[in-house]
Amino acid sequence: MGGEDERHLLAAIELARRARENGNHPFGALLVDDGGRVVLEAENTVVTARDPTGHAELNLIRRAGERFDPDFLQRCTMYASTEPCAMCAGALYWGGVRRVVFALSSGTLRSITGSDPESPHLDLSCREVFARANHEVDVTGPQLEEQARTVHEGFWG
Numbered sequence: 578m579g580g581e582d583e584r585h586l587l588a589a590i591e592l593a594r595r596a597r598e599n600g601n602h603p604f605g606a607l608l609v610d611d612g613g614r615v616v617l618e619a620e621n622t623v624v625t626a627r628d629p630t631g632h633a634e635l636n637l638i639r640r641a642g643e644r645f646d647p648d649f650l651q652r653c654t655m656y657a658s659t660e661p662c663a664m665c666a667g668a669l670y671w672g673g674v675r676r677v678v679f680a681l682s683s684g685t686l687r688s689i690t691g692s693d694p695e696s697p698h699l700d701l702s703c704r705e706v707f708a709r710a711n712h713e714v715d716v717t718g719p720q721l722e723e724q725a726r727t728v729h730e731g732f733w734g
Contacts, residue, residue: 680725
């Protein structure tokens, strides 16, 4: 993993920490252009917005679609503190993002959250979602799982 990927993943983990401090589930995401510049950040808002679709990645791609043209989004990378769920992977695909880098895997997240009703799971990795797409989405992860795991400690259950 390159230094730039690590730096952006650590920023996504920090966004997850901020989401938790703001009363939400600990997930964060950011969008980086092809020059390495952060152009958008989002955190989870499921609790405070009372919206079960308020995942960080979905919040990010909604705002990105309003601000940027599709050609620009195709050249961006989305960094996430945790592997995008099936819903978020679909949104990223439809939004045109062609590269995703994540820290904590969905399998590790499941082992942390267990049967907590605040964290339902579709047992479908983002790679499985993207594998059925008609354009390629490059996926890197998990990376920095130990750092990403700490933001979840004591939150679930």
